[in-house]
Amino acid sequence: MQAQAVRTVAAGVLLPASLLVLWQVAAERGWIDALFFPRPTDIVARTWEHVRDGRIVTDSEITLKRLLLGFVLGAAPGIVLGLAAGTTRFIRALLYPLASALYVVPRIALLPLALVTFSIGDPARVFMVAFGVFFITFFGSLSAAEQVERNHVDTARAFGASYHQVMRSVIVPGASPSIFTSLRVAMGVALIVIISVEFLASNSGLGSFIWRRYQIFDFPSMYSGIVAVTVLGVAINALLLMLERSLLPWRR
Amino acid sequence: MTILVRPRARASWSPHAVEIAGLSVRYPGPGSVLALEGLDLAVAAGSFHAILGPSGCGKSTLLKVLGGLVRATAGEWRIAGGRRPAYVPQGNSCFPWLTAEANVAYGLWVQGRPRRERRAVARALLASLGLQEFAESYPHQLSEGMRQRVAIARAFAVNAPLLIMDEPLSALDFQTKIQVQGELLRLWSDRQATVLYVTHDIDEALTLADRVSVLSGRPGRLLGTIEVPFPRPRSYRDVRNQPGYPDAFRQLFELLEERSA
Ligand SMILES: Nc1ncnc2c1ncn2[C@@H]1O[C@H](COP(=O)(O)OP(=O)(O)OP(=O)(O)O)[C@@H](O)[C@H]1O
Ligand SMILES: [Mg+2]
Numbered sequence: 001m002q003a004q005a006v007r008t009v010a011a012g013v014l015l016p017a018s019l020l021v022l023w024q025v026a027a028e029r030g031w032i033d034a035l036f037f038p039r040p041t042d043i044v045a046r047t048w049e050h051v052r053d054g055r056i057v058t059d060s061e062i063t064l065k066r067l068l069l070g071f072v073l074g075a076a077p078g079i080v081l082g083l084a085a086g087t088t089r090f091i092r093a094l095l096y097p098l099a100s101a102l103y104v105v106p107r108i109a110l111l112p113l114a115l116v117t118f119s120i121g122d123p124a125r126v127f128m129v130a131f132g133v134f135f136i137t138f139f140g141s142l143s144a145a146e147q148v149e150r151n152h153v154d155t156a157r158a159f160g161a162s163y164h165q166v167m168r169s170v171i172v173p174g175a176s177p178s179i180f181t182s183l184r185v186a187m188g189v190a191l192i193v194i195i196s197v198e199f200l201a202s203n204s205g206l207g208s209f210i211w212r213r214y215q216i217f218d219f220p221s222m223y224s225g226i227v228a229v230t231v232l233g234v235a236i237n238a239l240l241l242m243l244e245r246s247l248l249p250w251r252r
Numbered sequence: 253m254t255i256l257v258r259p260r261a262r263a264s265w266s267p268h269a270v271e272i273a274g275l276s277v278r279y280p281g282p283g284s285v286l287a288l289e290g291l292d293l294a295v296a297a298g299s300f301h302a303i304l305g306p307s308g309c310g311k312s313t314l315l316k317v318l319g320g321l322v323r324a325t326a327g328e329w330r331i332a333g334g335r336r337p338a339y340v341p342q343g344n345s346c347f348p349w350l351t352a353e354a355n356v357a358y359g360l361w362v363q364g365r366p367r368r369e370r371r372a373v374a375r376a377l378l379a380s381l382g383l384q385e386f387a388e389s390y391p392h393q394l395s396e397g398m399r400q401r402v403a404i405a406r407a408f409a410v411n412a413p414l415l416i417m418d419e420p421l422s423a424l425d426f427q428t429k430i431q432v433q434g435e436l437l438r439l440w441s442d443r444q445a446t447v448l449y450v451t452h453d454i455d456e457a458l459t460l461a462d463r464v465s466v467l468s469g470r471p472g473r474l475l476g477t478i479e480v481p482f483p484r485p486r487s488y489r490d491v492r493n494q495p496g497y498p499d500a501f502r503q504l505f506e507l508l509e510e511r512s513a
Contacts, residue, residue: 151345158319158339159359159410169361173349250349250390 038220047224056209056228063205064232066122067194070129075186078137079179085138086145087163087171095138103135107189108196115201125197125205132193133186140182144175177251180244187240191233206232269414269446270295270318274327276471277313287313289471290327295448295463297332297413300440302457303450304504305467311450312342314472315416318448331414338407342418342450346391346399346406352378353387355402359410377405381435397428401435408439415440416448421456430488433459437485454504458482459491466507475507 020040026032027039050056085092111128118124148171156170198207210225245251275291278284287310295301305311316322317329319339331337338359346355354361356377357370378387381401391399400420407415420436421429437460440447451457457464458480465477482494491497 151341151343152347154316154319154321155339155341155345155347156358156362158321158336158341159362160336161362165362169358170347173347176349248349250392 035217036219038223042220043223043227046220047227050221050224056206056224059204059206059209059225060228060232063194063198063207063229066125066205067129067190067232067236070126070194071133071187071190073126074130074133074190075137075183078134078186079141082138082141083145083167083171083175086142086175087167092142096142099135099138103139107132107193108200111197111200125194125202128197129190129193132189136186136189137179137182140185141175141179144178144182145171147178148174173248176248177244180240180248184237184240187236188233191229191236195229267297268294269297269299269332270329270448271332272314272327272329275314275317275324275329276326277310277317277322278325286471288317288473290473291467292474293465293477295446297446298444299462300437300447300449300460302461302464303448303467304452304454304457304464304508305450305472306469306508307452309467309470310472311467312418314467315339315418315448315450318414318416333413335412335414337414337416337448338410338412340403340407340415340417340420342422344391344399344423345403348391351388351390352383352394352398352402355391356405356409358406363410373409374405377409378402380439381405397424397432400424401432404432404436404439408443408445411443412445414446414448418450419452420449422452429456433488436460441484454501454508455488455492457504458497458500459486459488464504466504468510475510476503478503478507 023032023037024040027034027037047056081091081095085095107128110131111124114124114127114131118127152170152174153166156166161169194205195207195210198205199211202208206225206229210222210229213219213222213225270293272291272293275288275293276286277288278286291310291314293314303311303314313322317324318331318337320336346352347358350358353371353374356374360370360373375384375387378384381404383398383401383405386394386398391402394402400423404417404420407417421432424432433456449457449460451460461480463477463479466475467473468475478500480500481496482491
């Protein structure tokens with residue numbers, strides 16, 4: 001059991017570790033241009049400097065705040081309306097056409113509109129994240145609600161459960177595994193959106209950090225920004241998984 | 253405003269727990285299916301009444317009509333006392349996200365009963381089915397036979413005068429089936445409830461039931477009802493030694509064959 005777990009982790013680490021070693025060797029031997037691809041050890045050293053002088057920490061906090069705020073503001077109505085549309089024909093008929101149309105608009109194309117609507121500032125950035133997250137969780141929750149086993153809904157109704165009781169005791173728990181999946185997908189998109197928005201329209205946050213280092217050709221620092229984004233993404237994903245495990249103890 | 257209060261009909265006034273007359277059900281839609289047609293059936297109060305019929309003849313549909321899940325297209329039906337029957341659906345119907353105890357207590361939760369009562373009722377039923385150690389287990393941690401016991405306990409928990417059960421033991425192996433049959437009969441006679449029980453197993457019907465009705469192939473109609481005169485308490489084994497057994501078996505077998513004729 002223990003040995004099995006160790007082997008699984010080792011297998012997962014093998015590929016990235018070999019790639020890093022290859023990168024290191026290639027940069028040292030001059031096989032690749034060290035300006036654009038600095039040695040991983042240099043990137044680590046630079047990242048550590050930025051952590052110590054606090055710049056990357058501050059920018060991470062700013063990005064995290066925008067990301068989480070937008071995520072919650074998009075996911076909460078997305079889940080509620082998605083479940084409502086998945087269980088009520090009228091609400092589905094009302095929302096589905098508009099939502100499907102808006103869903104295909106490339107999200108970043110809305111940035112100018114968001115900027116003029118909310119004036120410059122965090123509300124526009126948070127809105128961009130929320131907008132992307134909303135549609136993913138809306139459609140995710142809608143189909144999750146529709147796919148809840150008919151037998152379970154029927155059982156609840158036969159015992160006399162009201163709409164709200166069916167919702168609470170069957171639809172929400174039955175849909176929650178798929179909802180969590182859509183939340184993880186939405187988080188990936190949210191991260192892309194916030195970094196892109198910060199590239200284009202922000203003086204703070206990790207996106208801006210990366211973009212400014214790129215413009216002055218400070219590639220080791222640019223990579224340390226990318227490292228920070230990756231760490232952020234992995235940490236949030238792990239957090240979502242932990243939340244899912246503790247909220248859904250009945251899953252195998 | 254005047255409110256007229258009418259005395260409710262009581263179950264004990266009627267010899268029948270369920271009366272069904274001319275019941276037809278057509279599932280609408282493109283592949284419209286006539287599942288039941290002109291079905292007549294009467295279930296005596298306090299009896300154990302089994303329904304046999306070929307696959308797809310509308311047995312589940314019949315129970316769903318009584319459970320309020322499917323609307324009748326034509327005909328009438330009536331449950332004495334008007335109380336909602338307790339339902340054991342076909343297949344795996346335990347809620348995977350609830351523990352065994354919470355599954356059993358589900359109907360009481362719907363009725364808004366206090367937690368202490370729900371817990372006491374569920375624990376007692378689980379204990380009487382030999383599942384006391386599994387109260388906190390989730391369905392995926394239970395065996396198929398345990399899950400079916402939970403579904404049966406969930407139906408008995410609401411203490412309804414009528415229980416409708418849809419092939420609750422069909423997924424079980426022979427030994428477990430015989431054991432749960434015994435537990436089911438004991439609960440039924442303790443509660444003095446009426447049970448309408450769908451099965452496709454002639455021996456099971458003869459072991460459990462006072463009467464057995466046979467439905468035709470789709471659309472389901474009543475082909476006939478036989479009385480099962482064997483004394484109680486019964487068990488799978490001694491039912492087969494009853495002098496009337498071969499005759500009863502043959503009658504049911506022939507009624508089931510009629511569908512193809
Ligand atoms: N929701 C539905 N929509 C359309 N047709 C249905 C629906 N449910 C059942 N049917 C059809 O109605 C007929 C009767 O189905 P039902 O489930 O009542 O049969 P059954 O006697 O319980 O069969 P089995 O012994 O296999 O459980 C079948 O032909 C089935 O295809
Ligand atoms: Mg059936």
